[in-house]
Amino acid sequence: MGEADDVELLAEIAREAGALAMTFFQQNPKSWAKGETSIVSEADLEVDNLLSARLLAARPDYGWLSEETADDPARLDCHRVFVVDPIDGTRGFLSGSREWTISLAIVEKGRPVAAVLFAPALDAMFQAVEGMGARRDGGSLRVSHRTELAGASLAGSRRLVRETLEIASIETEYHGNIPSLAYQFALVAAGEVDVAIARRGAYDWDLAAADLLVHEAGGRLADLDGKRPRYNALDRRHPVLLASTPALCDEMAAIVATAELRRLG
Numbered sequence: 707m708g709e710a711d712d713v714e715l716l717a718e719i720a721r722e723a724g725a726l727a728m729t730f731f732q733q734n735p736k737s738w739a740k741g742e743t744s745i746v747s748e749a750d751l752e753v754d755n756l757l758s759a760r761l762l763a764a765r766p767d768y769g770w771l772s773e774e775t776a777d778d779p780a781r782l783d784c785h786r787v788f789v790v791d792p793i794d795g796t797r798g799f800l801s802g803s804r805e806w807t808i809s810l811a812i813v814e815k816g817r818p819v820a821a822v823l824f825a826p827a828l829d830a831m832f833q834a835v836e837g838m839g840a841r842r843d844g845g846s847l848r849v850s851h852r853t854e855l856a857g858a859s860l861a862g863s864r865r866l867v868r869e870t871l872e873i874a875s876i877e878t879e880y881h882g883n884i885p886s887l888a889y890q891f892a893l894v895a896a897g898e899v900d901v902a903i904a905r906r907g908a909y910d911w912d913l914a915a916a917d918l919l920v921h922e923a924g925g926r927l928a929d930l931d932g933k934r935p936r937y938n939a940l941d942r943r944h945p946v947l948l949a950s951t952p953a954l955c956d957e958m959a960a961i962v963a964t965a966e967l968r969r970l971g
Contacts, residue, residue: 715764721824747796768786772911787937834923860879866962892916902949906946928948932956
């Protein structure tokens with residue numbers, strides 16, 4: 707079995723999980739605080755249970771890393787690992803926004819090799835296989851052709867984008883803070899957003915699937931030093947990250963780095 711078989715499996719199970727999630731959507735599911743800043747709902751847990759049962763039954767030798775499952779260090783010794791966010795954008799999901807996703811990736815040697823991002827409320831299915839391109843609903847994805855930051859569309863947290871634009875001193879379009887970080891990056895892969903910024907502290911499950919989509923669509927997703935994220939490490943968190951067209955990446959990274967220095971004093 708190769709990556710093509712794996713992505714077919716991910717897509718099939720993502721649709722099952724999406725159907726389950728939709729039974730909770732806009733139905734006021736139970737939710738509660740998780741840690742200091744996060745929130746989780748009964749929908750997250752039910753979808754996570756379905757995903758783990760179905761995916762691990764199909765690939766019992768793969769490791770498992772999910773936002774809603776207690777971490778098992780045994781994943782570090784697995785050749786391939788499922789990296790999963792059962793509902794990316796839980797706050798948006800609970801508020802009725804349609805921009806939430808089910809994010810599924812398979813990671814090998816620290817990098818995603820197969821990925822599916824499914825937005826059930828939008829009925830949008832993104833897929834990517836390493837070396838074989840990225841697709842949305844069967845059509846090929848390519849990042850935008852923009853080569854100048856002036857006039858570019860940006861997505862990310864309002865504060866971070868505002869600080870960035872103050873430094874850049876140029877006219878850009880603010881696309882908004884999309885509830886699902888994975889979907890925000892997927893829009894870069896689709897050419898609908900030129901630059902997306904992720905604040906420090908995003909986790910593997912927020913990023914892995916969208917990372918492969920961006921790179922297979924001809925874009926770049928990297929930290930402010932230009933390094934691609936590595937996944938399935940002991941520390942699952944990441945620094946500030948940018949997804950963009952190749953032509954804008956270095957200029958944007960320098961601007962965001964300046965904004966971060968100012969913020970940190």
